[in-house]
Amino acid sequence: MSGHMNLTLKVWRQKDAKAAGKLETYEAKDVSPDMSFLEMIDVVNESLIKKGVEPIAFDHDCREGICGACSMYINGHAHGPKQGITTCQLHMRSFKDGETITIEPWRAKAFPIIKDLVVDRSAFDRIIQAGGYVSVNTGVTIDANAIAIPKEHADNAMDAATCIGCGACVAACKNASATLFLSAKVSQLALLPQGHPERAARVEAMIDQMELEGFGNCTNTEACSAECPKEIGQEHIARMNREFYAAKLSSSKTK
Amino acid sequence: MSWFTQTIFSTSVGRKVIMALTGLFLCTFLAVHLAGNFQLLHNDGGKAFNLYTVFMTSNPLIKTISYVNFAFILGHVVWGAYITYKNRQARPTGYAYNDPGKTSSFSSRWMGVLGTMILIFLIIHLKDFKMAYLGITHKLDLVTYTLDNGDQVEVKNMYDEVIEEFHEPVVVGIYVLSMIALGFHLYHGFQSAFQTLGLRHPKYTPVIKSAGFIFWGLIPLGFAIIPLIIFFCRN
């Protein structure tokens, strides 16, 4: 086991949504390489409390990379410089002794800052509410094996469904676009027969909602997939685009 | 607004499809334009090139396409500017520390700037050549050729104009730099247009990406090499 490290943190502090924020500098002493990034912040927070400074607010919950709550922009990368993981899965052994680490909140008009590193991602919920579901009531169903689904389709749908809704795609995108998030759900349900009856209405409604929330446009930089902790691929965006054209050209919705 | 205009104005995918379709059209235009430019390299004192310019400016079909082409350039620019504006709005406060180089290509992030460079070039280019040809900036000399069928035609000597321009180091420099910008623009733009159109497939996308080399590599190289050849090898 390697030795402990001392780090300098530059952390975005902002009292509330309206206040102006700025980067504050803190020392993180005696950091174990086995700590997760969030545990390192825990330790810093404990020392801040002891000094009478208000601890850094940040979203986190499961700490095993699946709930999608943690959301820090670390040294210029969503969830830090390593790929395919969330901040809670990032360990301090990925940093060097003496390093300066800049920690900022997700930056997007659609994700307003609530406090420090905590942002409001309810726009994602509203996009799903616009149509990211199969309209099926509890109980009114047929046997689970009544419709065979090609394994390849089911596997591809799972690739998309693995999205944790963390917002790293938006944070990493130079345009703060939510296209990858949106496409993951559209693609999942487009690949499964259960999603077919509503596919046209779904993609139109969800894309309209994305527009209302103030996300930017996709420029196909592919940074979203590179920063996505679940490594959701660009093929889902292409599929969503196809769904969109098909819907626009064929649906009877004229307004 | 109809569903169609609404789609292309107020949905992000709709706006993008305008960029993709106009962009791809402009790619084909570049190929045709370059084929014409190669007429400059005939060692015939400019006959092939000058006759080609006549064909390009008088054939009704070509003339129609050229108007469409200008419209598409305009569309590409206007929509591009509008999208860039919307994108800026989507992130009012940027990051204090950002490191996008590891996760996306330079081209993809600088499309707006590269596009603007190409637009500026286009304006200079039109001023230098198109307006000269139309006789707005100055009158071109006339030259008479005998065609294969024996007919005599009198045409504007565009060839001399080009040769003259391409002996100006500044013009050649701007031209070459702009073609580099075009190369980067198309490095992202060409394959990105297919992605936007939803044309992505494990079998065909690699082909598209390879074919992209023609557009981001060979075509800008072809455009850039002509002024260089003229500058260094023709008097």
Added chain:
Amino acid sequence: MILDSKIPDGPLAEKWTKHKFNLKLVNPANKRKYNIIVVGTGLAGASAAASLAELGYNVQAFCFQDSPRRAHSIAAQGGINAAKNYPNDGDSVYRLFYDTVKGGDYRAREGNVHRLAEVSVNIIDQCVAQGVPFAREYGGLLDNRSFGGSQVSRTFYARGQTGQQLLLGAYSALSRQIHAGKVKMHTREEMLDLVMIDGQAKGIVTRNLETGAIDTHAAHAVLLCTGGYGNVFFLSTNAQGSNVTAAWRAHKHGALFANPCFTQIHPTCIPVSGDHQSKLTLMSESLRNDGRVWVPKAKGDKRKASEIPEDERDYFLERKYPSFGNLVPRDVASRNAKEQCDLGKGVGTSGLAVYLDFAESISRLGEDTVRARYGNLFDMYAQITGENPYKEPMRIYPAVHYTMGGLWVDYNLMTTIPGLYALGEANFSDHGANRLGASALMQGLADGYFVVPYTVGDYLATIGPKAIDAKHPAFAEAKAKVEAQTKKLLAIKGTKTVAEYHRELGHIMWEYCGMARNDAGLRKAQVLIQELRADFWKNVNVTGTNEELNQQLERAGRVADFLELGELMVVDALNRSESCGGHFREESQTEEGEALRNDNDFCYVAAWEYTGDNQPEVLHKEVLKFESVKLTQRSYK
């Protein structure tokens, strides 16, 4: 108080059908006149909120997270059981029922468990219809695997993210109802008290975690779907925010708390690496199919694993349980690992770990096969520990994973407070003293999709659709109480942080009320917890104010409740001097050191009644009657 489980009469397999017919119905036109509050949006909460809204009720749903999709159900890895018998290997509703009752070491109700097994098949149909991408075979039909020592393959799964996919399915159903205006969703809003009028649950008090605003909400019924309380141990596989507050504050209003000491400890977790540790990460127990568990034979052997020769290793599970070997149930595997570490044979820097070695499997099957089976788990292990499990054995240690105890509920999932329901892990009802793998997801969804939508109607039809008077003084009183507690916490301004108290409580619980418990230890723990609780209220330092996002304040309230619950768990463990399932009393073991039940004295649900601050809780017993299943002693030799 007599605890009436309301289990219907008649043959086991007909009870639920008969009961559904006997339940009162609410007229479709009247449903919109009823308001229902659902607290928590995990599998149970999201499925209940969506299903009730579909029926026409007005639902208000609450979660403390920023989105309903983040509830900790999302972290369940392995799968969900259902008695579909697709593989044609002899499964049936009765077998799933039987396995669950036996796995729970005969401390669960037969009636509830049979109903769970019955509706399990509907859950799979429902989830597939929602677009949950379960694993499939090449023919396009659903794949099943065996799980948790079961003799049949009845577990449906979506890679190692089954909980995520099921939760997102329920979340999508919930989202649809939010869009339809039938569910009003309150995110970042935590329930801090229950409002009671005339002995019935009529609303809740919440704190808006963004603004600090304390509000009251009225409803005809309140459903607590707030999960388990494993975080009382500080370190567990639970999410950081998982807490007992909603259930505990309902308990203080008279909802009995059942079997609080029944805790499941999962054997294959990544060991603690230092004091900074904030949570423990579980790895699927499928690893034990191919990994061999061992420790050095010599105490304090600090050599690297590769330097310890074969004859100096003790494969203790294979040695002690020749027929089941490394595949003994969770509680047995966990206890044995602890025993080896207590003997001083633990490995790693902390000495609190045993090896899980794949060397033999890799040499037999090849690294590629092992990678195909466990690649994602190996990657996760490497990510967390920085070690390569293909080259050196994994180190594992047990961790608190699930709490079988919870609010006492009857067959209708109603607590002892009329109008207050508890669903999912928040109730105690289906898993007895030990939960089988892949059964938690099943229970959460069964309660939310297929049980409560029927049973809540019975109560609502009884009380009638008259609007709840939001101006009733009970609301103002409850709100004032919450405000007072918040002020009190902020005013202490002591010297110790909330996390320090939480960690200390966790140490006490793990040490004395963890994998093995004894009379003296439990008595000591009770005193220690009382002292710690008294100190907390004198010396805790909660920074900031109420009127802002204040994570210290949120946690302080939760830890305050854990400090009370912890004592009750100890009291319950002390009372239950038998061993059963996950509850191992050292005084009650067979000659071979196995858990020894005492069916004569303890075949009951221990339901505890709150009687006042710092007052001893009163025990009520619901005697368990077994009509279909014969009680036997488990043996894995």
